[in-house]
Amino acid sequence: MNGVTGPDRERAVELVQQAYADGRLDPAELERRLELALTATSSGELEPIVADLPDEVVHLTSAGGSVTRAGDWDVPRRLRVDSAYGSVRLDLSRAYVPYARIDIELRLAYGSATIIVPAGASANVDGVRSEWGRVSCKAPGRPRPGRPHVHVTGALPYGRLRIRAARG
Numbered sequence: 146m147n148g149v150t151g152p153d154r155e156r157a158v159e160l161v162q163q164a165y166a167d168g169r170l171d172p173a174e175l176e177r178r179l180e181l182a183l184t185a186t187s188s189g190e191l192e193p194i195v196a197d198l199p200d201e202v203v204h205l206t207s208a209g210g211s212v213t214r215a216g217d218w219d220v221p222r223r224l225r226v227d228s229a230y231g232s233v234r235l236d237l238s239r240a241y242v243p244y245a246r247i248d249i250e251l252r253l254a255y256g257s258a259t260i261i262v263p264a265g266a267s268a269n270v271d272g273v274r275s276e277w278g279r280v281s282c283k284a285p286g287r288p289r290p291g292r293p294h295v296h297v298t299g300a301l302p303y304g305r306l307r308i309r310a311a312r313g
């Protein structure tokens with residue numbers, strides 16, 4: 146069995162806390178699962194703790210058109226966007242963001258993406274691979290307590306990614 150990585154443990158703790166916030170776990174079950182998650186020594190020990198808790202990925206796809214989300218929309222915990230030639234604009238500044246961490250995976254062959262994070266939020270783009278494209282992040286990189294953190298990964302062989310904070 147593999148050891149537990151920090152992100153795996155964080156994901157398990159987040160899923161348990163979200164399930165409690167959603168009313169799917171009572172306080173005793175929350176406490177039991179958090180203790181198990183925090184003391185797990187292998188990834189195999191984490192799996193049964195979260196096996197019955199949803200962690201769905203919302204998948205948006207476009208071949209040549211644009212993908213836009215703006216205004217008052219529900220931001221999922223995990224979002225994947227595939228676009229061959231189109232543009233992507235995700236404006237989280239007025240969206241409902243119920244999670245401390247949002248994972249966004251981008252697969253853009255030739256397109257471009259703009260992500261606008263809420264004022265005070267942070268973003269990390271270390272997991273984005275670009276060959277001939279460009280990645281620009283003007284939002285703070287370190288997570289801040291009580292503020293959303295957007296973690297962006299993916300591949301942009303010829304695409305561009307721009308992340309900025311909302312104008313306050």
